[in-house]
Amino acid sequence: MKIAESFRISWRSITGHKLRSTLTTLGIILGIGAVIVFMVLGGGFEKDIIGEFEGEESTSIQVITTTESNFGQGTAQNKIYTEHDMEAIGEIDGVDWVAPDGSLQVVQLSHQGKTVTGGGAGSTFSVTATNPDRFRADLFEMTAGEPFEKGAMDQAVVNENFVKLYDGDVSVGDEVELDFRNKPSQTVTVTGIVNDDTGNGIPPRVHVDLQHYETTVQTPRGAEERAFSYLLVNAESLDQVDQVKKDIQGYFDGDSDARALKGDEQTIEAQTTEDAIEQFQQIVDQIAILLGGIAGISLIVGSIGIANIMIVSVTERTREIGIMKAVGARKRDIIQLFLVESIILGAVGAALGVITGLGIGYIGISVAGWPMAYPTTWILIAVAVGIFVGVLSGSYPAYRAARVDPIEALRRE
Amino acid sequence: MSQAEPTHRKNKVGDTDATVRFSGVQRTYYLGEPVHALDEVSLSLPEGSFTAVMGPSGSGKSTLMNMVGCLDTPDDGTVTVNGQDVGALSDGKRARLRGSELGFIFQQFNLLPRLTAAENVTLPMVFQNVVGESRRDRAKTLLARVGLGDRLDHTPPELSGGQRQRVAIARALVNEPSVILADEPTGNLDTETGSEIMELFAELHDDGSTILMVTHERHIAEHADRIIHLVDGQIEEIEHVTENPPVQGSETA
Structure with missing residues (x-):
């Protein structure tokens, strides 16, 4: 048939x-x-x-701490990267700059008389302390103004979602009052607006100078130093990214503060943007x-x-x-x-x-x-x-x- | 004239022009105790003959029919259809033989309800891998021959009993079979329709078809050349019909 x-x-x-x-x-x-x-x-x-990264090769390398658990891989927020580590990485061949992300707790912020109360973890706003190099990262794009000056306590860069929070009514030169949880409030002047939207739900955010960051840890060398949960490193050129990544990984696998401070089940990983996308x-x-x-x-x-x-x-x-x-x-x-x-x-x-x-x-x-x-x-x-x-x-x-x-x-x- | 003697039947086996030959066919069913459905039956159907089989229920009529129809095989003895030993064939070969050498006509018509008359008629051709337009033409010719030239695309539920049986007859003829097997072809029809169908059988017979028909009605059986009387799986008598009843006349049921 x-x-x-x-x-x-x-x-x-x-x-x-x-x-x-x-x-x-x-x-x-x-x-x-x-x-x-x-x-x-x-x-x-x-x-x-x-799509945000596609077609653009990046010179950025991020240093993160991952945790293996029964539920798969997660990112840990332990503050294990000390200033000593930052300096050491800054001296690696081919490294252009190193910028940390230090999170600050801000309970309220006001702008032009309108006060907004934070609703994030611990009812705080996402305010990060970093250095102006951070804004040179490929993923960050200054859409208005310029980064704050290094060491300037009264300057800040806000992101576009922050502008949206105020219905677009924020421009360079405006003043914003930050009401910190554990220190006197501070009025900062907006020097620039950054587009840091990488697609995965970035909250309204204020970036301020590293001087604001005061969290310290006891290093294995006995010193009291500021420490961070994340570092962003930039290589001088695309050709150097892979080598720089290897060197950073090598440093952390060797005699670093972070290696001594991390938990047993945690792993320090230097990731290029490609690695991050792949993951x-x-x-x-x-x-x-x-x-x-x-x-x-x-x-x-x-x-x-x-x-x-x-x-x-x-x-x-x-x-x-x-x-x-x-x-x-x-x-x-x-x-x-x-x-x-x-x-x-x-x-x-x-x-x-x-x-x-x-x-x-x-x-x-x-x-x-x-x-x-x-x-x-x-x-x-x-x-x-x-x-x-x-x-x-x-x-x-x-x-x-x-x-x-x-x-x-x-x-x- | 009766020819029930075994010696005579043995002689018949030697006929060269016989389409179907039974020689010493034995078929036993075991339903608690052995039942001899066919017991040492020998007979032959010469080409162009019209044979009726009569007998009480359980006499082996259906088994005989199934044997000729290659649906059943003998436990002992041989059945040959067009020279081929049915018992020696594989299942698939028997099916092929059924499709090419035999045409079935049932009491229940047994048409496929979802296929049209034309499709039902050409169904046997499908299993013989005949394709193309020739099939439709063949159906047209055959349905016209049985008087249904205008019902090609009707499905069985849209046809009357007599019309369905005509479709079934057309289907039985489609592959130009060596033998046409009819199992109580008028059993489900009223007397008038039944005699119309018998008229059609008479035409087929006149055209040279070999027909084997099972019936329990005497007046239907009389349309044949001879009547085989089966009792308890054995041929009791072979009666030769000298005068066929007039096909047109009314018959008393």
Whole structure:
């Protein structure tokens, strides 16, 4: 029997039971649809963030502390990078500058009489103390004004989200009063506005000079020094990035304060922007695969649905099978007919699932404001899975159909 | 004239122009105790012959029919259809033989309800891998021959009982079979429709088709050349019909 013929006949019996066929494929549609939705959302999120860096090679290297736990990798905020470490890194060949991020606790801030109370961790605002070099980083873009002067306690750079907080009513030269939690409040003049939006939800932020930062730790050498949880290092040129990264890593693996201060389960990592993107991609991929895997369970349910319906269908069509055998159908013809039918159900379900998934994913992405991503690989996998599910769930029913005894089948009333 | 003697049947086996030959066919079912559905049956269906099989229920009529139809195989003895030993064939080859050499006509019509009349007629061609427009033409010719030239695209539920049986007859003819097997072809039809169908059988017979028909109605059986009477799996009598009833006339049920 020609394949095209079995498609024609199987299609006829599928459309002959429209409601049943629809309900049968619904399981596959939902399963594959859900997988595709997660892949579209994950892809869009990833693109949104990575899009910021794309095409731009960066000379930045960040030094972070990661923690291995049962729940995967996390970033620790321990203040282990001392001023001594900073100086040592500054002397490494090829390093242009080193800038720390020291977080300050500001409970309230006022600008032109409008006071805003912080709502972040510990009900504080995100104010970071750093040095003006920080604004030379590739990821930072001064959109107005210029960095504050080194050592100037009464100057600050605010980010664009801060400007948004005041409905755009902030410009260079304005004064902002910072109400620190544990020291007298300070009025600073805005010298510049920076775009530091890397996509992943940067809060309104004020950058001030490192002089404001007073948190100190006891170093292993017995000194009392200021320490930070994060360092940003810039190499002099792109060619030097990899070497500088290796040297920084080498320094921290050697005799550094940070190595002595870090916890046992913590790791100090020097990351280039590329490393960071890669790591981020891995995390998003893992989440997407996890969610996709959960969605995949409904695929299994869907395939059981197809198998179930096909078995019922074989019983119901026993007489038809008998007729076909009487007019010359061989076992393989019958197997072919039933397999083609379940493959059609699986493949059509997969195709509709992909369309549904892309549609819902597109809506989700539009709401989130991310770019659309077409998970081509997953679409191909979905279609393959649909056909596979069809074969798998149709095999046993088809085998049963082929074994129908035409004499018995035709005797049935 | 009765020819029930085994010696005579043995002679028949030697006929060279016989389309179907049974020689010493034995078929036993074990339903608690052995039931001899066919017991040492030998017979032959010469080409162009019209044979009716009569007998009480359980006499082996259906088994005989299934044997000729390659749906069943003998426990002992041989059945040959068009020279091929049915029992020696593989399952797939038997199916092929069924599709090419045999045409079935059932009491229940047994059409596929979702296919049109034309598609039902050409279904056996599908399994013989005949493709293309020739199929549609073939269906058209055959349906016209059974008087349904204007019902090509009707599905069985849209047709009357007699019309369905005509579609089934057209289907039985589609691959130009060596033997047409009819199992109570008028059993589900009223007398008038039944006699119309028998008229069609008479035409097929006149055109040279070999027909084997199972029936329990005497007046239906009389359309054949001869009537085989089966009792308890054995041929009790082979009766030669000298005068066929008029096909057009009304028959008392």
